Amino acid sequence: MELTDIFNKVRQASRQLIGIPDEERNQVIAAVADAILDNQERILKANAEDLMKMEKSNPLYDRLQLNENRLEAIASDMRKVATLPSPLGCITRQKTLDNGLRLHRVSVPFGVVGIIYEARPNVTFDVFSLCFKSGNACVLKGGKDADNSNRVAVDILHEVLEKHNIKPDTVVLLPATHEATGEMLNAIGYIDVCIPRGGRKLIDFVRNTARIPVIETGAGVVNTYFDIKGDVEMGKAIIKNAKTRRVSVCNALDCLIIHQGRLHDLPMLCDPLAEKQVIIYADEQAYQALLNHYPYLELATPECFGMEFMDYKMAVKTVASIDEAMEHISKYGSGHSECIITADTAAARQFQSHVDAACVYWNAPTSFTDGAQFGMGAEIGISTQKLGPRGPMALEEITTYKWIIEGEGQVRE
Numbered sequence: 001m002e003l004t005d006i007f008n009k010v011r012q013a014s015r016q017l018i019g020i021p022d023e024e025r026n027q028v029i030a031a032v033a034d035a036i037l038d039n040q041e042r043i044l045k046a047n048a049e050d051l052m053k054m055e056k057s058n059p060l061y062d063r064l065q066l067n068e069n070r071l072e073a074i075a076s077d078m079r080k081v082a083t084l085p086s087p088l089g090c091i092t093r094q095k096t097l098d099n100g101l102r103l104h105r106v107s108v109p110f111g112v113v114g115i116i117y118e119a120r121p122n123v124t125f126d127v128f129s130l131c132f133k134s135g136n137a138c139v140l141k142g143g144k145d146a147d148n149s150n151r152v153a154v155d156i157l158h159e160v161l162e163k164h165n166i167k168p169d170t171v172v173l174l175p176a177t178h179e180a181t182g183e184m185l186n187a188i189g190y191i192d193v194c195i196p197r198g199g200r201k202l203i204d205f206v207r208n209t210a211r212i213p214v215i216e217t218g219a220g221v222v223n224t225y226f227d228i229k230g231d232v233e234m235g236k237a238i239i240k241n242a243k244t245r246r247v248s249v250c251n252a253l254d255c256l257i258i259h260q261g262r263l264h265d266l267p268m269l270c271d272p273l274a275e276k277q278v279i280i281y282a283d284e285q286a287y288q289a290l291l292n293h294y295p296y297l298e299l300a301t302p303e304c305f306g307m308e309f310m311d312y313k314m315a316v317k318t319v320a321s322i323d324e325a326m327e328h329i330s331k332y333g334s335g336h337s338e339c340i341i342t343a344d345t346a347a348a349r350q351f352q353s354h355v356d357a358a359c360v361y362w363n364a365p366t367s368f369t370d371g372a373q374f375g376m377g378a379e380i381g382i383s384t385q386k387l388g389p390r391g392p393m394a395l396e397e398i399t400t401y402k403w404i405i406e407g408e409g410q411v412r413e
Contacts, residue, residue: 003183006172007112007139007190013169014111014137020166022133026082029129031160033075033082036125039156040071046148047121054119054145059310062248064119064146074125081129081377087395088135104404109135113398114184114191115380116141116206118198121149126371126378128157128171134395137170139191141184143198144176185210195393197381200308215388217381220250221308221334222366225257225325225351227342232265234363235341240272242339242365248310250382251337251369255305255315257325260285263318267293270316278312285318306332322347326354333357335384337366358384358391 036043047066054061093105113136117123124140131138142150150173158168174180185194185206193213196206200219207214224242226235242253258266266289270280274295281300282290290297304315305328319325322340329338339361340351348362359369369392371379376394383389389397 003174003180003187004190006169006174007187009167009169010112010137010139010172011190013167014109014135016167017109017132017135017137017170020135022086022088024164025086025133025135028160028164028166029078029082029132031164032125032128032157033078035156035160036071036075036078039152040068043071043149043152043156044068046152049148050119050121050146059248060119060145062246064121064149066121066149070122074122077372077378078125078129080372081133081395084133084377084395086133087399092401099410100408101410102406104406105401106404107396107399107401110192110398110400112137112139112191113380114139114141114187114194114212116181116184116194116196116198116202118143118202119145120197121146121153123197124150124153124157124173127380130378130380130394130398132170134398136398139172139174139184139187141174141181142176147176150176182209185212188212193398195381199310215381215383215393216385217383217393219308219334220252220254220336220382221306221332222251222253222337222339223255223257223329223333224253224339224341224366225319225322225329226259226262226265226269227322227325227340227344227347228259228261229344229347230259230262230341231343231363232268235265235269236272238339238341238363238365239269242367243273243278243314244276244312245365245367247312249367250308251366252310253314253366254307254309255317255328255332257317257319257328258286259322259325260318260320263289266290266316270294273314276312278314280314280316282316283318286316290316308334322351326351329355329357336382337361337369339364339366358382 090107091104096102113131115127154173157171161168191212195215196203197217279296281298281304283300287299335357337359338355338357342348352360371392371394374392380393383393
């Protein structure tokens with residue numbers, strides 16, 4: 001079947017979604033959560049086939065890997081989505097004009113949402129739950145690394161939809177080819193918005209190639225600044241969690257920025273990282289502070305700053321002031337998530353107001369940048385752009401609005 005025919009079927013299916021009551025949407029999402037757990041063996045078998053084709057040293061391996069705990073978490077997130085209020089039909093603005101016309105601005109679905117993603121099979125279920133709940137059909141374009149996992153996931157989604165008499169074309173998975181990506185990005189009139197999820201290379205390609213609207217999810221070059229008044233014990237816990245909880249995710253710490261007046265505390269701050277054999281690329285001052293105190297130490301090169309490592313690696317930058325720290329973030333950050341560790345409220349407020357990022361933390365790790373952690377149930381992605389959604393995108397962020405106007409025969413002069 002030609003991809004244009006597939007796009008057309010998805011567009012038609014999206015119209016059916018408008019009339020489905022929210023209660024029924026929730027029942028379908030809950031049924032998918034049950035089906036994930038009922039089909040664990042089937043999903044994990046397909047995932048194992050994908051994992052066999054990837055080296056364990058590949059930073060994407062962790063993102064690709066599924067297990068029983070991760071499937072439980074995916075199902076739990078879906079159930080959470082089902083309990084959230086519907087984002088549709090909300091009146092976000094209303095007024096009556098002098099001529100008596102009544103205006104209402106009402107939230108509605110985009111229609112068809114396209115997602116391009118790499119080795120992240122969990123995205124298949126996350127995207128479906130959020131799109132279905134918000135009345136959107138979805139076109140999925142996964143990477144070849146996760147193709148077996150994604151195809152089993154979509155088969156399960158189709159089985160649940162058919163049991164509820166809903167068109168399976170509500171969600172489709174395109175072939176894992178470059179040609180399919182090109183056609184998707186040119187599906188004018190079929191796909192209302194495209195959201196890429198992946199590394200810098202993928203996102204740049206989508207932005208530069210697409211002829212349909214794109215919501216950009218940026219790469220996560222994440223910094224944490226340990227201020228002159230930072231608490232060491234708190235800093236140790238935050239830095240360890242931000243760096244080592246899951247190194248392959250976009251909210252993982254890439255660069256620790258430290259005030260030069262606290263260099264004597266740097267070995268203690270980095271000590272927990274040695275358990276995971278994190279390689280530290282330190283500038284000259286930090287290198288001297290860590291020398292003979294930290295076992296996995298290398299001298300940083302200019303390329304180490306502004307790099308999304310997605311690995312057990314981290315840069316360290318020494319600064320003389322909070323202003324220099326913010327300047328470093330402005331130059332090397334990606335606008336994703338940034339953090340300050342300090343007991344100085346004024347410094348924290350200055351940092352939060354001046355740092356330009358979707359999420360700015362004070363005394364908490366950037367690992368919390370996540371739709372589920374923000375109480376959104378799941379996420380479509382983390383937007384780093386400023387036009388439209390910013391930060392974790394979930395139900396509200398994948399709706400638009402239309403104006404409803406009511407009158408009694410008024411005419412314009």
